[in-house]
Amino acid sequence: MHANIVVLPGDGIGPEIVSATLPVLEAVAARPGHSFSFQEHDIGGIAIDRPGEPLPASTLEAARKADAILLGAVGGPKWSDPNAKVRPEQGLLAIRKGLGLFANLRPVRPHAAALGASPIKSELLEGVDIVVVRELTGGIYFGDKTRSATDASDLCRYTVAEIERVVRSAATLARSRRGHLTSVDKANVLETSRLWRDVAARVVREEFPDVTLEHQLVDSMAMHLLSRPRAYDVIVTENMFGDILTDEASMLAGSLGLLASASLGDGKIGPDGSPKAERQVGLFEPIHGSAPDIAGKGIANPYATILSAAMLLRHSLGLEAEAAAVEAAVSAALDDRVFTADLAAAGQAVNTQQAAQAVIERLR
16 A cells, blocks of 8 residues: 655644654565555644744645644744744644544553553553553634733633544443543533533433543543552543543553554544444544653653654554554564663663664654
């Protein structure tokens, strides 16, 4: 098969981790029957500096025509003025909205070799296998905003349809795994959360009777996620709660540099939890930020981006065997303690390119 992949390096360490990941995809494409082409476009701060807007129209047009999108990171102190009308993160929100990517899948599966890098006790981490499904195009991030000299407001709004579709995606995924879905909200305080809870309960009751649904308040979830992470299978929640909880969940894995994500739209998950036959564009990115403090030093961890590329192969290109091979190669590199600075003991770290090369060697 031939696939057209749009590449959005972005800001900070984004260009470094993306450039380290593309040879991994090229190694996959070297196998018989595959060919990938890559088109690079701007997003985020670099797009503000060049065309003058965080998501140029040409980038969105290319993304709509692509088979898949690989993104690095956006943002940095250069564009961090809180009073600025245009910010890099607006590009990320806009591309998600523009492509209808409403479900963000974030797997959390700590690797045995990296357990020592986590501040959580190792005995709590063994056997942890969680997927967080975060609603991506609604909620407070997209609500109306006001600002005056004396006050400010951000509107959090959800519709029934927005909640139904992301809960269906999460329940379908839970059905293919261990059959347990945890819906996270703040229904004791927020009206949007009360609607969320009602809709989630109805969808699972009527459409997924084989899935066990549990409700959790976000504050208690933040505690339980670290104290008993093995209790969870699939977690579904709204946009802001998902953003916060998945960064917290990175502590289970030992580093943000190990966690991948896939942003998907309608029709991406089949009834058995596997990707549907028809391919739709998805956006794939590591969950970490642009890490401007280490940008340009060549020490960033590329594993999360490489694992995001594996999700790209699986969800947008339908290449399950190839995706599993990339994931196995990353696992083998970690088993051999090929660690970047965020994981390694002092003086034992490899650089970004060396870590990526270790994956390619094991992939071959």
